[in-house]
Amino acid sequence: MSDKPTQTFVLKLRDASSGITEVPGFAAAGFSCGIRGKDPTRLDTAVVYSKLPCAAAGTFTTNDVKAAHVRLDSERVAKGGVFHAIVANSGNANAFTGEQGKLDSAEMGAILARELGVPEDSVLTASTGRIGKVLPMELLRKGIPAGVKKLASTPEAGHLAAKAIMTTDTFAKTATASFTCVGKTIVISGMAKGAGMIEPNMATMLAFLGTNAKLTAPELKKLLKASVLESFNHISVDGDQSTNDTAILLANGESGVDFKTLSNTWVNGEKCLTTFARALEAVCKALAAMMVQDGEMITRVVTVQVDGAKSKTAAEKVARSIGNSMLVKSAWYGGDPNWGRIMDAAGYANVGLDDGKLDLFYNDTPVVLKSTPLFENEKKWHDIVANREFTVRLNLNMGKASYTLLANDLTEGYVNFNKGE
């Protein structure tokens, strides 16, 4: 969250952004290896490449059950050094695939490294899709070398890469922020996929971000962590945290603008480093919001804001309790302003709230003040919750801490979509 910005950055979203190829020095490709037997032409593999060596930072799922690529990437990123590329497939999570999964993830990276002529450990990998099946390596062994030939720095190539990592997503998710510092244009851009199995500490989400700033791994790590905390960790589609969640930020230094320069340069009263942090957070927030907007079969996007908590942790507990309640989410689906369920969910977060002094608002309309419902507003409540997007704001009136969660409704479509065979 930022104070009034002075130096501004430009933010472009969705079709207005081609994602990673907006960053000078980055190329990308999206192609099919035929991983989804049913639809062999569907894009299923993305490659990101920077000829200039990059520093890398990553944040990964905190699930005890981790996909093979999560272990590989987190080791490589922790070791540091130079990074050149990412290869990611959709249609198969390569999670819960044991020793074979580890070998396959490493081989995916090795194939790409060989094709690009870069060191093996300069490549990161990622997978997303169904858990528990080994990767069809014979397809990747053929498909990756063929796909690499499509690497380009064009907007189209960026879009195709963003498309290739989609699973149940209905649109490609891209965002770009840029600003000027010491006469250079600094770009932060990325692509992401989301849709289902979305919860705290990242989601069934992959996000690949790049920048042409010249930052070291420790500098990137700090910046990425702060942005992820305020973006991907503030959303929930279904409360299911995935085994594969990954966000990677690569910095290729193309602009020559380093941390010291960003720190020492002020534009219109704002330090460039602050602008960079705000711009990175804006890109992450935009991608996170797109994930919620594109949640599986959803019909509402609800901002759950909890104020007046004794601690941020307490505020978050209450917000997640509300945003993950099947009963609350079902009521949202039905456009039913059933605020009793919201109060019930707030109560079972068990943060010790006082049920005699709660204020609740739908957008700016009071629903409950000091725990007394304002039925005279009932017509307005209905009007608000009939919208695709609205805000539920609960003030516990116990302290000064707040938390905002971006959530959505639970629909019959979601259940049908996820019921499998």
Place this chain on the structure above:
Amino acid sequence: MSDKPTQTFVLKLRDASSGITEVPGFAAAGFSCGIRGKDPTRLDTAVVYSKLPCAAAGTFTTNDVKAAHVRLDSERVAKGGVFHAIVANSGNANAFTGEQGKLDSAEMGAILARELGVPEDSVLTASTGRIGKVLPMELLRKGIPAGVKKLASTPEAGHLAAKAIMTTDTFAKTATASFTCVGKTIVISGMAKGAGMIEPNMATMLAFLGTNAKLTAPELKKLLKASVLESFNHISVDGDQSTNDTAILLANGESGVDFKTLSNTWVNGEKCLTTFARALEAVCKALAAMMVQDGEMITRVVTVQVDGAKSKTAAEKVARSIGNSMLVKSAWYGGDPNWGRIMDAAGYANVGLDDGKLDLFYNDTPVVLKSTPLFENEKKWHDIVANREFTVRLNLNMGKASYTLLANDLTEGYVNFNKGE
């Protein structure tokens, strides 16, 4: 959980039990006060009455937001003394109704006390239904005195009372256990309602139990608490814990068999007190199981057993993570043996499990052993999860603690049912 029983008790369920009126000395009535405007003939109020003074124990929701009756009852039960009756309404939760709610709950009890000629504080009250609307007291002021005239100790009266507390339940929930001690028949019997908003630490559930044993409040409290822990706290329909959860046990002493007698009498090598505890637990478990079997619009009842955990708390976390996962529950609905989602949910319980040594079974069929899937059993997996009832057993292989949760699936019907207007 009990060891091999020696002295047995007789357990009767559903239609075979008429609930509270099976206990000598208890009368009941179920009638309509017209609370549900739409259907004025629908039963909506139950009364339980013992002419003999009772000791009482109760367990109540741990939700920070508590219905009016929860505060009233927990105060009265904590104070102790003599109890004679319970009055419970369905169709309105009298929760989040502020000072008026407290007055109304007290008045409900006072009306019944006056009609029965017993002290006000010897009456307990309960409500279940929609949160946030004040009780239609004018209807209860008329309805309760009229209904009291129907009090009877017949099986029919017991059934009608069990029906009157139903909300979205599709069948009345009753269970009775009985056994012999010092030539007397000791009966424990009760009724309950459940259906939705069902989670730990009780559920949107009301359970009213009676016994003719001669037990004091502290003795009852200990026995009830132990039974509730092993029954109502081991179920989950939707992870939503209610504001109204209440279980009350009344003991009228009609048999004359007291704690000392129960403790000192052995029948077939089992202490009568142990038999009593087992019988009470059996009644509570039977009522809890009925709640899950009658979960809103469910199609599967799944026993989630987690073994080999380092602690019972860890085992419970994993079991609840699995049993409350929207993705797992959606797959159950579809009859899809998508065990990857089960592993994912186990992992985000974050108990520090080792994802290299998990064993998973559907009933007795291995799904995963030492984290390696046994695809040769795939046909069997499908056959098992196609049933209405099955067991999912996950062994973490890290310790000796276990936890069993009774859960069900998430259906399009549930969402439709709860979407409101």
